[in-house]
Amino acid sequence: MEVAVIKYNAGNVQSVLYALERLGANAILTDDFERISTADKVIFPGQGEASTAMRYLKEKKLDLLIPELKQPFFGVCLGQQLLCEHSEENDTTCLGVFPVKVKRFQPESINEFKVPHVGWNSISDLRSPLFEGLNEDSFVYYVHSYYCELSEHTIASTNYVLDFAALMHKDNFYTMQAHPEKSGLVGERILQNFLNL
Amino acid sequence: MLTKRIIPCLDIKDGRTVKGVNFVQLRDAGDPVELAKIYSDEGADELVFLDITATVDKRKTLADLVTKVAKAINIPFTVGGGISTVEDVKVLLNAGADKISINSAAVKNPEIINQMAQEFGSQCVVVAIDTRNVDGLDFVHTHGGRKPTILQTQAWAKEVCERGAGEILLTSMDHDGTKAGFANEITAEISAMLSIPVIASGGAGNMEHFKDVFTVGKADAALAASIFHFKEIPIPSLKSYLHHQGIPSRI
Numbered sequence: 286m287e288v289a290v291i292k293y294n295a296g297n298v299q300s301v302l303y304a305l306e307r308l309g310a311n312a313i314l315t316d317d318f319e320r321i322s323t324a325d326k327v328i329f330p331g332q333g334e335a336s337t338a339m340r341y342l343k344e345k346k347l348d349l350l351i352p353e354l355k356q357p358f359f360g361v362c363l364g365q366q367l368l369c370e371h372s373e374e375n376d377t378t379c380l381g382v383f384p385v386k387v388k389r390f391q392p393e394s395i396n397e398f399k400v401p402h403v404g405w406n407s408i409s410d411l412r413s414p415l416f417e418g419l420n421e422d423s424f425v426y427y428v429h430s431y432y433c434e435l436s437e438h439t440i441a442s443t444n445y446v447l448d449f450a451a452l453m454h455k456d457n458f459y460t461m462q463a464h465p466e467k468s469g470l471v472g473e474r475i476l477q478n479f480l481n482l
Numbered sequence: 483m484l485t486k487r488i489i490p491c492l493d494i495k496d497g498r499t500v501k502g503v504n505f506v507q508l509r510d511a512g513d514p515v516e517l518a519k520i521y522s523d524e525g526a527d528e529l530v531f532l533d534i535t536a537t538v539d540k541r542k543t544l545a546d547l548v549t550k551v552a553k554a555i556n557i558p559f560t561v562g563g564g565i566s567t568v569e570d571v572k573v574l575l576n577a578g579a580d581k582i583s584i585n586s587a588a589v590k591n592p593e594i595i596n597q598m599a600q601e602f603g604s605q606c607v608v609v610a611i612d613t614r615n616v617d618g619l620d621f622v623h624t625h626g627g628r629k630p631t632i633l634q635t636q637a638w639a640k641e642v643c644e645r646g647a648g649e650i651l652l653t654s655m656d657h658d659g660t661k662a663g664f665a666n667e668i669t670a671e672i673s674a675m676l677s678i679p680v681i682a683s684g685g686a687g688n689m690e691h692f693k694d695v696f697t698v699g700k701a702d703a704a705l706a707a708s709i710f711h712f713k714e715i716p717i718p719s720l721k722s723y724l725h726h727q728g729i730p731s732r733i
Contacts, residue, residue, distance in 0.1 A: 299578045303553045333603055395677040399702065401605060403649065403679050405527055405732040406484045424485065424732040426558060428605045445484055467558045467580065469522070 288480065289324035291351075292316040293331075293341050301330045301361065304466035308477055316345050326480060327354060330466075331363030332428070335387070336375040338367060352382050357482045358458050365453065365460035366431060374431050382458050385436045385450065392446045401430040406443050408451045408463075413440040415452065415459060415478045423471045425451070425463035433462065485730040486696045487527035487703035488720060489681065490710040492517060494533045494563070497543040515550045521710070522555040524717040527732055529555070530583070530651075530705060533563030545577045552578025560608055562651075566590075568597050575602060583608035583651055586624040589631055589638075592645060599646025608681075609647040611639060613668060614655040620668055627655035639672045650676065651705065653683040661687030661709070666699035673700040681705050689715060689723045696729050 290301055292314045305312040305328075312328075313320065321327060329351065331338060342348045351358075351368075360368045367379045372387035379387070392398035407422040416423075425443075432449035435442060443451040443462070452475075453460045459479060465472035493500045498512040518529055531551070533544050548561055561574050562583030571582050588595050588609050598607045612627045613620050613635040620635035639650055652672060654665030664685045673680040679702035682695045686706035695701045709715045724731040 299576065300552060300580065303578060304556065306553070307556070332605065396674055396700075399677055399679050401648065401678075402484065403605070404484050404487050404702065427484075428558075464558075467556065469556050473556055 286311060286325045286480070287323075288312040288326045288328060289321045290314045290328045290330060291321060291347065293338065293345065293347065298330050300464075300466045301328060304473065304476060308473065308480065310480055316347065318346075318350055321347075321350060322354070324356065326356060326482075327358045329358065329360040329364035329367070331361060331367065333363055334374060335363065335366060335372040335377040335379065335431070338363060339377055339379060342367070342380075348380060352380055355457055357479065359476075359479050360458065360460040361466075362429065362462060362464055365433060365450075365462050368453075368458060368460055369433055372431060383433070383436070383438055383453055383455055383460070385433050385438065385453070387431050387433055389431050390446050398446050402427050402432075402445045405468075406445060406463075408441040408443055411441045413452065413454055413459075414482065415440065415454070415475055417478045417481075418474055419471060425461075425465070425468040425471055425475075427463045429462060433460075483730045485527070485732045486701070486724065487681070488525075488692070488717060488724075488731075489528045489530055489703055489705040490521045490526050490717070491530040491532055491683070491705050491707045493707065494531050494544070494547065495535050497535075497547045500534065514547060515554050518551050518555050518559070521717065522557050525721050525733065526557065526710075526717055528557060528703070529559040531559060531561045531563075533561065535564070545573050548574055548577035548579050562608070562610060566594070568594075568601055571598055571602060571606075575606060579606075581606040581608050581648070583610045585610040585612065588642060589622060589624050589633065592641065595642055595645040595647055599648070604646045604648035604678075607647050608649045608651050609642040610651040610653065611635060611642070612653045612655050613665075615668075623655055627653075627658070635668065636672060636675065640675060643676045643678050647678060649679045649681060649702075651681045651683060654685060657685030658683070660685050663687065663691040664695035664699055664701070664704065666694055669695060669699035669701050673702070679703065686715075689720050692720060692724060693727045693729060696724070 560581040566587035682701035683705040
C-alpha cells in the first residue's frame, strides 16, 4: 500500500511522515499528479495560512485534482480547513469539498479563552470507523485559531469557545483539525484506522 | 475541555542530557531520545529541549538530535537555546521540531519575532522571558538570568505578543531552583494581560505548586526539570492529583 502525502508549502509535513513511518506505512511526499492519483491513500497535511496555501495549490493545479480524488483522503489541520468552502482567514475561497465555513475564534474574554487554541482537548460524540478502539472524550493535540463549523458531516466535536467540527467525513474525504501525528497513542490509532479503511 | 499542560524540560549539551538524571529504567542516562520517550509514555503533554551547547560548530548535533526525537515520540516538542536567526529556526523545524523558543536574541533584536512569526507562523514561535524582581519591579534578564536589562517584564511580554509570539515561557529567576512554588503573582498578571498562552517555569517543588500555578497563577502550562528528572514527582501521579483537584488534565 502506498500513501501519498501531498507536498506543498505547509509546515509539520516531516512529523506526519515520521508518524506514518512509526506505523510501518509506505509513505511518499509528492506533488506529482500521477503519484497522488494512483496512491492507495492520500494525506493532506498542513499548518500555515489559508490564502498562501490556496495560492500554492492553484499554482500546482492541485486545487483541481484534490476534489476529484476517489481513494480514502485525510485532510489534517489546515488540510481540513482547505477542504471547506470558505475561510475567514484572509477571506479565502477554499476547495469546496465540504459545504462548511471556516471561522475565527471570537471569545468574549481573553481571560477565559486564549487564541490560538493550543494544547490537548477532548473529542466527543464519536461516530465513524476512524474511532475504532477509541473512547469518548479521548484527547488530541490542537494548535489553531480558525475552526470548521458543525455540519451534517461532523463525525466528532470539540468544545472551545463553542462546539466545532473536530473531525469530518464525506464520501472518501476524512478530515481532522487536531494533529494526529502529535496526539500520542490516540492520534496514532486514528491514523492507523484511516490506513485500514 | 482544554487541559492544562505539564512540560518536562531537558537540558542538552553536545547532544546529551546534562544535570544528573536519575532514572533507573534508563539504559543510557545521557540519551535525550530515551528520556523523551519515557516522559512521552508517562503522559507528559509536551517536551522542551534547552540546548546549552556553547559552541556554534556543535549546532549540527542539535539538528540531528531533533530528528531522532521527532522520529521517536508522538507528542509536540519545543527546542530552545542559542537560536538567533530565521535560518536557525528553519533547520530545526525541518528536522522535526514543532516549536522553537528564543530568548536573548529577541531582547537584542525584537524584530526577529516578527520575522519568525511571518515565515513559520506564530504557532511555532515561543518567546522565553527570564524575569527577576528588582526593588519591587519586574525586569527581563538575559544570559540565564545573570544579566539585567532595562525592559520591564510586563511591557516586554505585551510587546512580544504584539510582534507575533505564539506562546510565552515565563521563568521567574527568583523562584527557579527554590522548590518553593511558582511565581504565581506575575504569572497571573501576564496571563490575564495577553491573548496567548503562558507557560510558567521556575520553583516547582511539590504537586500543590502545580495546582496553585494553574489556579492562582492562571498559567496555561507548567514547566519543570529536576523534580521530574529525579522522580520526586512522577508525571502520572501529578496528572492524577491535578485531575482530582478539579484541574482539567489529560490522563
